[in-house]
Amino acid sequence: MKAVQEISSPPSRRRMFDLARIRGDFPLLARKVHGKPLVYFDNGATSQKPRSVIEVLNRYYSEENSNIHRGVHYLSERATAAYEAAREKIRRFVNARRGQEIIFVRGTTEAINLVAQSYGRASLKAGDEIVISAMEHHSNIVPWQMLREQVGARLRVIPINHDGELVLEEYRRLLNERTKLVSVTHISNALGTIAPVKEIVKLAHEQGAAVLLDGAQAVPHMKVDVQEIGCDFYAFSGHKMFGPTGIGILYGRAELLDEMPPYQGGGDMISVVTFEKTHYNVLPYKFEAGTPHIAGGIGLGAAVDYLDGLDWARLAAHEHDLLTYATQALSNIEGLRIIGTAREKAGVISFVFDHVHAHDVGTILDQEGVAVRAGHHCAMPVMQRFGVPATTRASFAFYNTREEIDVLVKAIHRALKVFG
Amino acid sequence: MSELDELYQEVILDHNKSPRNFRTIENADRKAEGYNPLCGDHVTVYLNLQDGVIKDISFQGSGCAISKASASLMTAELKGKTAAQAQKLFDDVHRMLTGEANGEGGAKDIGKLAILSGVCKFPARVKCASLAWHTVNSALKGVAEVATTE
Secondary structure (H helix, E strand, O other): OOOOOOOOOOOOOOOEOOHHHHHHOOHHHHOEEOOEEOEEOEOOOOOOOOHHHHHHHHHHHHHHOOOOOOOOOHHHHHHHHHHHHHHHHHHHHHOOOOHHHEEEEOOHHHHHHHHHHHHHHHHOOOOOEEEEEOOOOHHHOHHHHHHHHHHOOEEEEEOEOOOOOEOHHHHHHHOOOOEEEEEEEOEOOOOOEEOOHHHHHHHHHHOOOEEEEEOOOOOOOOOOOHHHHOOOEEEEEOHHHOOOOOOEEEEEOHHHHHHOOOOOOOOOOEEEEOOOOEEEOOOOHHHOOOOOOHHHHHHHHHHHHHHHOEOHHHHHHHHHHHHHHHHHHHHOOOOEEEEOOOOOEOOEEEEEEOOOOHHHHHHHHHHOOEEOEEEOOOOHHHHHHHOOOOEEEEEOOOOOOHHHHHHHHHHHHHHHHHOO | OOHHHHHOOHHHHHHHHOOOOEOOOOOOOEEEEEEEOOOOEEEEEEEEEEOOEEEEEEEEEEOOHHHHHHHHHHHHHHOOOEHHHHHHHHHHHHHHHOOOOOOOOOOHHHHHHHHHHHHHHOHHHHHHHHHHHHHHHHHHHOOOOOEEOO
């Protein structure tokens, strides 16, 4: 995994990385499943939540619940301040220049759809090209296919090699004066590959194309600095970074967002409405029609606070250790093949057996208390690329341990025993 | 027997390893494809009907042990049955898989297929076991589109 820079955190809080204490912060990790201690290795699907996030949600609904940006009363002002404070925390977390560049959405999927339908429909015309990659999640494929139908654009795909790495020479070849948008994942959910995003952005910008990065799998694992990467848009989900479901972020450069038409119409996104004409609100509200997921936004702010309190250099070293340890342990299992062996890789291990299907492995692991994902991981083109119908995927978070990987290995042996 | 042992019984493991009627039928009267979008399991069922009776039936595809064994058991059971009998069996099997047939009576008419009763304890796997049945159902009805478990 890439070296991770330390992030700035409030000086009053000491950064820590004490694994036992961290695990104690996540109430769900203490539970049992089928009578066995839970081993939660499905972090790529969603992460568990620290107590501080759960308590903030509870407190919001118990003590502060009110609508934002409109009430003159005390509670509304409190809720508005908390929601906007969360936006500022998230701005700092990804190092955006301005708070107005942080748009609250439902999740990564909505963020990508927003860019496709607002930026895409306004800027792309017939014959223009959109570049994606062969390791995208369906949420970074389908919105572009929809846009393709709407404007007559063309979809080009950067291939991946046998290790699951983007073939950059092919990417260079795909770029041309018709390329208007490049949309790729920062970290592949199915393979764990970390894409060389700075290089991707640089090459796209040389051609005058805008770049969107799907950061859903990246923000929980590495320090993301949108200015350093230089991308135009960056999309991520709250629930994969230890925050609530139903809330996510679209970061966009203000110059682009300013020019873009609204995505949805409604309350909060307007300044003046008459039946003749509506004046849209300023950023970020232009893109935030309707009452948002207020508790979710505040909860995501609490998740950022929690992450700010961790020592990210040690967190990254620990996750890298888990990946190395698990890769070694799983490679020793006869017949097991790891899908996704990129040099730059996050804590994700997808694997297959020739004679045991991923679903059967998943069911047997579950009986041992080990939660993994089995299937195509919403990345069917990746499965097709590797000629497998499905994989079993173990995806780690910083609260996982080597001992849990030992349990996984034992459970896999049990599955192999069942299938002789 | 643990729930897991009940799911992966010897017979099921055997049908997974050496599925019966795992082949195509050239010039089949009926052919239908089934697909489980959740997991990518895919099955094609081939049929030859004569005077309303299933003379030959086979399947091809890829999937987990449960879906493969279920398809294999199904083909063995349906050979020689009429379309109406197959339909009744489909309903019975479906009730068994979803747990509606628990207790008395439910599973007694379905013969060897009762081996799949362990599936109802694993809700996430019900669709694996029912995929081939949905597919044969569309083959018998002559439905042109791909059957799904959704």
